[in-house]
Amino acid sequence: MKARAVITTIGAAATLLALTGCVPNATSSDASAIAVDSSADACSVSTNSASSGTLRFKVTNSGDKVTEFYLLADDGLRIIGEVENVGPGISRDLVVQAQPGDYFTVCKPGMVGDGVGNAAFSVTGDKVKLAGDEQEQVDAAATNYVAYVKDQVAQLVTGTDAFLAAYKSGDDETARASYATARANYERIEPVAESFGDLDPEIDFREADVAPDKEWTGWHRIEKDLFPPAAAENGGVDYVALTPDQRTYYADKLAENTQQLYDAVHASDYTVSIDAISNGAIGLLEEVASGKITGEEEIWSHTDLWDFQANLEGARVAYEGVRDIVEAKDPELVKTLDTRFGDLEKQLASYGSLDSGFVYYNELTQAQVKELADGVNALSEPLSKLTATLVA
Incomplete structure (x- = not known):
């Protein structure tokens, strides 16, 4: 997402008060x-x-x-x-x-x-x-993070609809070009989706993660059809493209599940706890370590660095939302996290951006993959202390 980009439909409260403090509306002339x-x-x-x-x-x-x-x-x-x-x-x-x-x-x-x-x-x-007081700051952080989640899911619905329209019509060139960027909004808030039971598996499971008795649906089912593997990469079996009816079925299923996610986060009683925000930041870095660094997330499209960037942005937003509260308790941890986030962001930026595109993951050398892994580990270690510090 471009820094100048703006938010889409949000069902948040009429006035969101920054973590920097809630202020009565009647204070200024x-x-x-x-x-x-x-x-x-x-x-x-x-x-x-x-x-x-x-x-x-x-x-x-x-x-x-x-x-x-x-x-x-x-x-x-x-x-x-x-x-x-x-x-x-x-x-x-x-x-x-x-x-x-x-x-x-x-x-x-x-x-x-x-x-x-x-x-x-x-x-x-x-x-x-x-x-x-601290509770008011915590409440403000939660309010602002809920607004962010609603924004990202609203953008996800719009981007997914455009992507699926191209896919269902057989315009594979357009669908392939928009695949990675359309997923970015989901990758930024994936821990939220994971909190709603079966939604994340149905939306984002890789083929290797699906149990034999479960149907494989979602982004990666469509990814395989758009970026069909050679037989050697498909268990020695030639990949058979989906029929138009099958394309429509999987596309409609993804659209339905994405709408369910939208409805869930826009429910009047939807909220998040302060530890869920910080744990979300930690979880997003774990997503990078477990899927993006290994190249297993986007095994056919090789667009792992797009996901990596979105995970990192989502983790940064969650961290920034509680940063000032944590700084009052452990300024050295905040100093370290600020530095490590900046280092990893700079490192990833050397391979591209969401706007201009990234290097495909299978084009990286082993040395480059190791360097990225080291950067993730350097941030993950202090980030793992965030929740304990926040709720202490």
């Missing part, structure tokens, strides 16, 4: 508010910078559709705050306590699609003390 005008095709913010501390964005909808406004972290993925359901002619406030750093602002007229007016926003000054 109109004179000090940052004006935001959301129209049909623009998101005009009265300034592109502010000083650290309590910020209030006064969002006015001058368009003819209900709109939303978001403040995103510098990765374009993590949601710092949002205000939704701003009707035409109505003004609503988003109040956050912002730390120094780089952010993005964006509006979403109609509350669907990619949004408009994505722009850089910077916060200068000194770091400010977290607002509220």
